[in-house]
Amino acid sequence: MIVQKPTTSTNEPSATQAAYTLLRKMILTGELPAGEKLKIEKLRGILGTGASPVREALSLLTSDMLVERIDQKGFRAASASLKNFREILSLRCTMEDMALRQSVERATPDWEESLVLAHHRMQKTDRKENVQGFEEAHKVFHMQLLNNADSPVLLRFCSQLYDLNIRYRYLAAESVDYRKRNTAAEHRSILDAALRGDAEASAEALLDHYKRTGSYLEEALAAL
Amino acid sequence: MIVQKPTTSTNEPSATQAAYTLLRKMILTGELPAGEKLKIEKLRGILGTGASPVREALSLLTSDMLVERIDQKGFRAASASLKNFREILSLRCTMEDMALRQSVERATPDWEESLVLAHHRMQKTDRKENVQGFEEAHKVFHMQLLNNADSPVLLRFCSQLYDLNIRYRYLAAESVDYRKRNTAAEHRSILDAALRGDAEASAEALLDHYKRTGSYLEEALAAL
DNA sequence: GCTCCAAATAATATCGATTTTTATTGACTC
DNA sequence: GAGTCAATAAAAATCGATATTATTTGGAGC
Known part of the structure; x- marks a missing residue:
C-alpha cells in the first residue's frame, strides 16, 4: 500500500x-x-x-x-563556435531521428494526449511577448515527442544537445528574423505525423525543421 | 612518430x-x-x-x-540492469559506427601509426595476468579507432558509453569464459580494415565484435 | 497488531577560515 | 628590448565546524 x-x-x-x-x-x-x-x-x-x-x-x-x-x-x-554548432546540429539530427522513430512506434493514447497538450501550450505562448516562456514550452514539446522512446540514455543525450543548441539560438537572437519563417506549420506537421503513427514522416518533418533552423542560424553565427 | x-x-x-x-x-x-x-x-x-x-x-x-x-x-x-546493458550496447553500435566511419575516412599517417601502436600494446598485455592493464589498453585501442573523427561531442558520448559497458564486463567477469572466444582475431580484423581505409568493412567488423561480446555477456547478466 | 507522532540519531548540505596553487607584477640581467 | 626570477596579489582548493534535513526509533493511542 x-x-x-x-x-x-x-x-x-x-x-x-x-x-x-x-x-x-x-x-x-x-x-x-x-x-x-x-x-x-x-x-x-x-x-x-x-x-x-x-x-x-x-x-x-x-x-x-x-x-x-x-x-x-x-x-x-563552455566555449561556442560555428564548428561546435554544426556538430550539435548534426548529432541532434541522427539521435532525435532515432528517438522519435522509437517513440512513435510505441505510441499510446496517454502519450498522444500529452503531446497534443504540449503542442497547445507552446502555440498559446507568444514568442515576442515571452521568449523565456516560449523556449520552455518549445523544449517540452520537442522532448515530449521523443519521450515515448524507451531509452533513458538516448533521451538524456537528446536533452543535452537540445540545451546546447538553445544557447546558439540566444546567441543569434538579435540578428535572426523569425518572421520570415513559419515554424508553427513545421511543428504542426511533425505533430500530425506523430499522431497518426507515421514514424517515417514525423522523423522527416522533424529533421527538416532542424535543418531549416540550422540554415537560419548559420548566417547569424558566421561571426563566431 | x-x-x-x-x-x-x-x-x-x-x-x-x-x-x-x-x-x-x-x-x-x-x-x-x-x-x-x-x-x-x-x-x-x-x-x-x-x-x-x-x-x-x-x-x-x-x-x-x-x-x-x-x-x-x-x-x-548508478544502478545496473539488463535493460540498461542492452540500451548501452545498442547506442554504442550506432554511435561508434558513425564515429569510426568518420575516423577512417579522414585517415592520416599519424593516426594510423598511433592505431598500430595502441593495438600492439593491447596485444602485449595478458588479460589473465593483468586485467586492469588490459582493460586500459583495450579502451585506448577502441577510442583510438574513433579518435580521428572530427567530432568531440560524439567522442565524448562514445567514451561515456564505453565506460558504462566496462562496468558490465566486470559484473560478468566470473561467469564469462573468454577462452571460448578469439577476440584477438576480431581486433585484428577491425585494425586491418581501418588501416586499409575501408570504412565499411571496419565498421562492420567493429559492430560484429560488439554484438558477439554482447551475446556473451547477456547470459552472464541474466541474473540482473 | 497497526498507525501516527515526536524525540533521537544519522547523514547531508553549507559556511567561514585557512592552505595551496596559479597569475601578475616589477626589478634585474644579458 | 626580451627573458628570467622572486615577491606579491589573486584565485582555487581544502578543511573543520555548524546548520539543515532525512531517517530511524520508541512509545501512546486505537
Whole structure:
C-alpha cells in the first residue's frame, strides 16, 4: 500500500540546486557569455551563497557540457563556435531521428494526449511577448515527442544537445528574423505525423525543421 | 612518430581529481557495487580527504552517468540492469559506427601509426595476468579507432558509453569464459580494415565484435 | 497488531577560515 | 628590448565546524 507523506516541510531546493538552476539559465541565455571565466567569488556574490554550493553546481553543469573544468584553474562557461554548432546540429539530427522513430512506434493514447497538450501550450505562448516562456514550452514539446522512446540514455543525450543548441539560438537572437519563417506549420506537421503513427514522416518533418533552423542560424553565427 | 604525453609528473593532481579517479575506478570495477549508497563520511575515510573534494568528485561522476545524485539525499552508484546493458550496447553500435566511419575516412599517417601502436600494446598485455592493464589498453585501442573523427561531442558520448559497458564486463567477469572466444582475431580484423581505409568493412567488423561480446555477456547478466 | 507522532540519531548540505596553487607584477640581467 | 626570477596579489582548493534535513526509533493511542 502506498502511503502519501505529509510533506509539511517546505519544499525549498538546496542552495546547490538553486545555484545550478540559475547558473544554467544564465549560461543558456548568454548572460554568462561563452568562454567566460567563472570565478567562485563573483558567483558567490551573485547567488548569495557560500563557495561549496557554487563549486558543486559548476561541477554538475559540466555534466551538461555547459561548463568546462580545468583542474586547479577553475571553471569557465563552455566555449561556442560555428564548428561546435554544426556538430550539435548534426548529432541532434541522427539521435532525435532515432528517438522519435522509437517513440512513435510505441505510441499510446496517454502519450498522444500529452503531446497534443504540449503542442497547445507552446502555440498559446507568444514568442515576442515571452521568449523565456516560449523556449520552455518549445523544449517540452520537442522532448515530449521523443519521450515515448524507451531509452533513458538516448533521451538524456537528446536533452543535452537540445540545451546546447538553445544557447546558439540566444546567441543569434538579435540578428535572426523569425518572421520570415513559419515554424508553427513545421511543428504542426511533425505533430500530425506523430499522431497518426507515421514514424517515417514525423522523423522527416522533424529533421527538416532542424535543418531549416540550422540554415537560419548559420548566417547569424558566421561571426563566431 | 607519435610520442605519448609524459604525464607532467611535476605537479600532483588536486584532492578532487584524485578522488574522482579513484572513485571512478571503484565504480567501474564493481568495488562500489551498482546502486550502493555513497556516504560522504565513509568515502572521506577511504580517500583520506575532506568532505568538499568527495562531494565535488561525486558531482563530476554524475557527468559520466556513473553516479546518481538526489538533492538532499546524497549520492549513489548508478544502478545496473539488463535493460540498461542492452540500451548501452545498442547506442554504442550506432554511435561508434558513425564515429569510426568518420575516423577512417579522414585517415592520416599519424593516426594510423598511433592505431598500430595502441593495438600492439593491447596485444602485449595478458588479460589473465593483468586485467586492469588490459582493460586500459583495450579502451585506448577502441577510442583510438574513433579518435580521428572530427567530432568531440560524439567522442565524448562514445567514451561515456564505453565506460558504462566496462562496468558490465566486470559484473560478468566470473561467469564469462573468454577462452571460448578469439577476440584477438576480431581486433585484428577491425585494425586491418581501418588501416586499409575501408570504412565499411571496419565498421562492420567493429559492430560484429560488439554484438558477439554482447551475446556473451547477456547470459552472464541474466541474473540482473 | 497497526498507525501516527515526536524525540533521537544519522547523514547531508553549507559556511567561514585557512592552505595551496596559479597569475601578475616589477626589478634585474644579458 | 626580451627573458628570467622572486615577491606579491589573486584565485582555487581544502578543511573543520555548524546548520539543515532525512531517517530511524520508541512509545501512546486505537
